[in-house]
Amino acid sequence: MWGNEGVNDSWVDAYLARIGAKRPARPDAGALRELHVRHLLAVPFENLSIHLGEDIVLDSGALVSKIVERRRGGFCYELGGAFAALLSELGFSVELLAARVFGDDGLGLPFDHLALRVGPWLADVGFGVHTRYPLRLDERGDQVDPGGVFRIAETPEGDLDVTKNGTPVYRLETRPRELAEFEVGCWYNRTSPKSHFTRSLVCSMLTESGRVTLSGRTLVRTSESGRDERTLGDDAEVLSAYRRWFGVELDRVPEVAGRR
Numbered sequence: 001m002w003g004n005e006g007v008n009d010s011w012v013d014a015y016l017a018r019i020g021a022k023r024p025a026r027p028d029a030g031a032l033r034e035l036h037v038r039h040l041l042a043v044p045f046e047n048l049s050i051h052l053g054e055d056i057v058l059d060s061g062a063l064v065s066k067i068v069e070r071r072r073g074g075f076c077y078e079l080g081g082a083f084a085a086l087l088s089e090l091g092f093s094v095e096l097l098a099a100r101v102f103g104d105d106g107l108g109l110p111f112d113h114l115a116l117r118v119g120p121w122l123a124d125v126g127f128g129v130h131t132r133y134p135l136r137l138d139e140r141g142d143q144v145d146p147g148g149v150f151r152i153a154e155t156p157e158g159d160l161d162v163t164k165n166g167t168p169v170y171r172l173e174t175r176p177r178e179l180a181e182f183e184v185g186c187w188y189n190r191t192s193p194k195s196h197f198t199r200s201l202v203c204s205m206l207t208e209s210g211r212v213t214l215s216g217r218t219l220v221r222t223s224e225s226g227r228d229e230r231t232l233g234d235d236a237e238v239l240s241a242y243r244r245w246f247g248v249e250l251d252r253v254p255e256v257a258g259r260r
Contacts, residue, residue: 018068019035020041021038032092039083041206042205043205045126046246047197058179060082060179064086076115076124080116083116084116084179096114096116096181099173100112111185122152130169159173160172160174200216202215203246
């Protein structure tokens with residue numbers, strides 16, 4: 001397993017192979033765009049570790065090992081942290097940014113979400129259903145993406161509000177953070193009974209034509225031709241779905257605490 005000292009050319013090549021991307025010739029906007037979408041198409045947004053009793057370690061080496069060696073995904077802290085390590089090694093200028101997610105009750109807690117500033121771009125591979133490509137942080141007009149129409153607006157306090165199709169998504173701080181600063185937010189989201197991550201089970205990934213999501217025993221596939229939803233049967237069928245649609249190998253079916 002890789003530690004921080006293991007982030008080297010061999011590690012980068014393995015990560016690129018995991019997401020089906022070529023090593024970019026230079027760290028430019030085109031390369032970032034390609035890496036961003038390749039990551040979304042290969043690495044699922046999932047909270048399975050929470051419901052399998054697995055520890056979540058916010059360390060670059062541990063996060064990369066989970067995605068590359070174990071061929072798993074994760075939620076924002078894991079996906080964003082690992083992607084930041086990859087981009088940095090490829091020569092991109094990367095900063096971790098903290099965000100508060102808008103919910104039914106308004107803004108969430110500080111460090112509720114982790115996103116990346118990559119030069120003038122906002123890169124976010126850890127928010128689930130979101131953008132397919134990075135957004136310009138300095139653009140204040142509409143930014144049309146296959147995932148929707150996005151806007152970034154400054155708040156009076158100097159933060160940035162990200163909206164999708166006119167609905168607020170999250171409020172982004174502009175101050176760079178260290179990965180360790182997200183420990184409290186990660187701990188809350190994986191342990192608190194008030195966190196939606198502890199109350200629900202999800203594994204979701206972008207596809208070329210739409211999205212595939214497994215929530216508990218409900219498998220939903222969307223594409224240009226429509227939506228297909230079905231309830232899976234026994235544990236063997238659920239485990240097979242994790243393998244087939246997400247490349248995730250599990251030895252048991254994760255279940256939300258209290259529903260076992």
